[in-house]
Amino acid sequence: MQAAQFVERLELNNEALFRASELQVKSYFDSKPSKAELIDHFKGRMVNERMNMVEISAQIAAAPADADTTELNLLAKQAQDEAKHFRMVKNVIEHLSGEPCDVGAAVEEHADQLATKGAALIKKYGGDKNPVMLALYQLVAEGRAARNWAMMSECIDDQFIASTYAKIAKDEKFHASIGRRQLMQLCEDPVAQQQIMEVADAMRKDLFLITCAKSGMSPESKAIMENAYGSL
Amino acid sequence: MLTAHYNQGNNMQSSKEFVQDLRSTFDTLYTVADKTTREYFATKPSNEELLGYFKIRLFNERWNMVELAQAVANQPIDTPIEETQLLAKQAYDEANHFRMVKEVIEHISGVEANLAELGATHGKKMPSQGVFILDKYNAQNDELVLALYQFLAEGRAAVVWQAMAESIEDQYVSSRYAKISRDERFHSEIGRLKLEKLCTTPEAQQRALDMAQNFVWDLYENTCLSIAQVSEEGQVAMKQAYGQPTRELSVAI
Numbered sequence: 001m002q003a004a005q006f007v008e009r010l011e012l013n014n015e016a017l018f019r020a021s022e023l024q025v026k027s028y029f030d031s032k033p034s035k036a037e038l039i040d041h042f043k044g045r046m047v048n049e050r051m052n053m054v055e056i057s058a059q060i061a062a063a064p065a066d067a068d069t070t071e072l073n074l075l076a077k078q079a080q081d082e083a084k085h086f087r088m089v090k091n092v093i094e095h096l097s098g099e100p101c102d103v104g105a106a107v108e109e110h111a112d113q114l115a116t117k118g119a120a121l122i123k124k125y126g127g128d129k130n131p132v133m134l135a136l137y138q139l140v141a142e143g144r145a146a147r148n149w150a151m152m153s154e155c156i157d158d159q160f161i162a163s164t165y166a167k168i169a170k171d172e173k174f175h176a177s178i179g180r181r182q183l184m185q186l187c188e189d190p191v192a193q194q195q196i197m198e199v200a201d202a203m204r205k206d207l208f209l210i211t212c213a214k215s216g217m218s219p220e221s222k223a224i225m226e227n228a229y230g231s232l
Numbered sequence: 233m234l235t236a237h238y239n240q241g242n243n244m245q246s247s248k249e250f251v252q253d254l255r256s257t258f259d260t261l262y263t264v265a266d267k268t269t270r271e272y273f274a275t276k277p278s279n280e281e282l283l284g285y286f287k288i289r290l291f292n293e294r295w296n297m298v299e300l301a302q303a304v305a306n307q308p309i310d311t312p313i314e315e316t317q318l319l320a321k322q323a324y325d326e327a328n329h330f331r332m333v334k335e336v337i338e339h340i341s342g343v344e345a346n347l348a349e350l351g352a353t354h355g356k357k358m359p360s361q362g363v364f365i366l367d368k369y370n371a372q373n374d375e376l377v378l379a380l381y382q383f384l385a386e387g388r389a390a391v392v393w394q395a396m397a398e399s400i401e402d403q404y405v406s407s408r409y410a411k412i413s414r415d416e417r418f419h420s421e422i423g424r425l426k427l428e429k430l431c432t433t434p435e436a437q438q439r440a441l442d443m444a445q446n447f448v449w450d451l452y453e454n455t456c457l458s459i460a461q462v463s464e465e466g467q468v469a470m471k472q473a474y475g476q477p478t479r480e481l482s483v484a485i
Contacts, residue, residue: 054304055305058301060301060323061298061299061301061305063298065347065348065351065352065355066346066347067347069330069331069347070331072297073324073327073330075327076297077327079301079323079324080320083304083319084320086313086316087314090313103309104309104310107309
């Protein structure tokens with residue numbers, strides 16, 4: 001299959017994950033979580049943004065000498081965005097709590113949950129060593145993040161938070177497009193297509209379970225996922 | 233020389249005053265680099281010479297990108313977010329510069345640059361690259377040294393890129409170098425902010441002075457190796473400003 005066709009199919013197949021995740025986010029915010037719950041939830045998001053920043057920066061630092069300059073440029077832009085999101089989510093936490101956020105303490109609080117952050121999947125699927133897996137992660141996880149942040153922005157009444165999250169959503173969409181661009185180049189190779197087919201559904205399921213970790217799993221979203229990717 | 237200049241008073245300067253004074257001591261180094269750059273480009277170097285020069289610059293930008301990205305990846309969790317964000321911005325700028333210098337090389341040579349081949353000949357850190365200093369002084373594990381490098385070396389880079397932008401007639405090349413120069417000036421400001429946070433004790437100020445005394449000669453040597461041998465007039469100016477080099481140099485002084 002040609003790379004463009006393959007990537008288009010991948011994106012179509014992401015749709016069930018994206019829709020199910022949106023429903024989870026909506027259901028969580030419709031439950032009117034307390035301020036304390038929200039702060040804890042956003043601390044998790046902040047730690048994840050920091051992890052993304054660290055992982056992407058490490059990829060840039062370790063890139064081979066012949067790595068494409070445009071690709072490096074885009075990754076560096078993404079790392080910069082993740083650093084910005086890290087600060088923006090911290091600002092949201094401080095806006096909600098009315099006091100300075102201790103980032104070190106937040107990272108420690110979430111230390112035992114690091115495996116449940118989206119960014120942990122970069123290593124789980126070998127994205128730190130294999131550019132095909134990193135690009136897949138960007139397309140799937142950042143694409144899902146874009147939809148989740150956009151849904152949060154719609155669900156939250158507070159204008160400061162809603163506008164911050166709408167901005168983050170826009171950046172995440174751009175990051176997914178970096179993954180798409182990279183996959184278009186890498187997936188001319190049938191071996192790369194095969195590697196992706198072997199793990200794509202598992203990655204989608206992992207991402208969905210991460211979304212559900214806080215809110216529980218709604219029957220509707222579960223059905224969407226299982227219809228698309230098999231039993232969870 | 234720098235140490236003597238600052239030890240004359242008994243009162244410790246505020247970190248802001250200290251950093252401001254420190255900056256003024258770089259003037260001679262910057263002037264010499266600016267003049268040498270303009271003189272070199274006034275000789276209308278051949279395309280071959282230019283390519284040799286820009287290949288050094290290309291990998292210097294790449295190394296800056298790598299080192300900055302590594303610094304972001306290794307940030308301690310208690311680092312203020314604003315600092316992390318500035319370093320990430322700098323890493324992005326360096327990636328941009330890397331791409332831009334590659335495009336300049338392709339513009340001059342008329343063929344696509346083969347990074348793997350160029351990396352084999354120019355990919356190692358060399359004394360002709362400012363980034364060589366980072367390893368030499370273990371800046372990766374020493375925030376004062378990293379901040380001083382940003383302040384001093386990136387400030388000098390801004391001067392050199394600007395001199396190139398004004399000396400090179402080709403608009404494609406000069407417009408890119410003007411953009412790079414602006415970014416380097418911003419990176420120097422990042423170093424300034426960090427130094428102002430770090431140089432709050434007499435010990436830290438003295439250490440910054442001692443390191444600056446070394447950096448000045450490293451960067452002088454860098455100018456001679458990467459651009460052209462500094463003129464006799466420039467050599468005299470350097471010695472008047474900074475005294476004798478802190479070590480034996482591989483270039484004339």
